[in-house]
Amino acid sequence: MSLLEPIVPTLLSVRRIPNADPALLAAYGADPTRHTSLGLVTCDQDDALYVALDEATKHAAVDVVFAKSFYAGSAHASGKLSGEILGVLAAAEPQSIEDGLAALTACLAHDACFYDADGARGVTVFPHVIGSLGHYLAKESGLAVGECLAYLVAPPLEATLGFDAALKAADVRAVKIVAPPTETNFACAWLTGHRRGDLAACRAAAAAFIDAVVDVALRPHAR
């Protein structure tokens, strides 16, 4: 373990329902008139999976109909396959689900993940930069598809200092700040550039966020 080492998320279960019952589709937020197939995944990092689900919508004709974090996170899961999030992709036919799951899997393996913020995995940070939003996070954030976003997550106090640093370090604005506790007891902020598509500002904000979180993790009582 070393400082800022990636902590690659684990897909705990991945299953498909090629032709789901309309009642089930409706219950999970899908539209039975458009959707027939579902893809269901659980993962041990909720925020990485939110990003990966959005990534899937960029590569396949899928909609993210359901994505919810579980209370208290994967360390307190209801079963060894539960992790801390269930995500559901819906599509008109099974092949779209396959394409979406492939994009989701690649994103989790190579892009979205938490990082070790103190060299001992006692504090973790999720300083994700999205260059181009898919339609899932676009809808969730109220931004347009294709805009950039800094998706910042950390434990409560670390995140609070981090948000402050990120907002001050770059020409960004807060799209949404979720004060702690979330379901998994972290805190979350979505930032985007004041100017549309200002990716450099999102990067600068994320870098400032990382520095602030690491500083708190290493010096929790510093004045």
Add this chain to the structure above:
Amino acid sequence: MSSLTRALVAEVRARRGAADPMPPRIALPPVVAPPARVYVARRPPLTPGAASEHTTALLGIGHVGTRYATDVVLQFQAELAVAHEAVAAELTDGWAKDHGFLPLQTRVADHREYLLRPDLGRRLAPESLARLQAQAAKGVDVQVILADGLSALACMQAGPALYEATVAALRARGLTVGAPVCAKFARVWLEDEIGAEVGAKVAIILLGERPGLGTGDGLSAYLVHGPALGKTDGDRNMMSNLHARGTPADEAAPRLAALAHAMIQQGVSGVGLDLAKVDAVIERGYRAPQVRQRLVERGGAR
């Protein structure tokens, strides 16, 4: 797949001073200072253990660190030297004649050849064969042969006594014994040719045995019924360790006589001999523990 975030985090790590900083220091237990002498000679193991009270084998000799104690090494080297000396010794010229034996020699010419050519040590030289045919008594019950074997020292030191005791024990059983002969550069199987030449029913060869550590003075006795060229070791009976710390001559002689007598009675030797019918002079009673003879003085503080 290129990742904006991975690249960003790598930049931050590099800016913080190291792309791969050292892991946090692991708390180690305090290191105890080494003793003044790392390998303290521990005296209790050097005193022989319970097992070594009953054997001369290298048991309970202790250690100092990972090595033997110096006095153990010195003792080992001294005992090895004893063995080397015994192997290197030769039966001196005239010794056989001086002690009343008919001197014989095998086809071996010198000591080196004796060690390298066991086959030559099993046959008599022509002049020795002629001397045996001319001077030895024929048609005896038992022909006893003294020989040097691999320890001429043992032959010269303990040989005559064992020979006399064996002959006396044989005669006590009413067996006739052949002429006293002593063979130089002899191997065990020489008894086949000598026994066949004199027409003995049983041939016994008493010869110095291959020395072990500290035992350069041991004799062995090999007995064969109906000696003839071509007999194998399966046709022989033997006793080994005939020396003061093993089986002394006064114990060995009655056993050898009993064995020879049983061979004549049963008409067979070796594997075919029924040892249960050997009239028992062999007592399996208490035997005093062997004592290792110290060849070097133990030095230093106790």
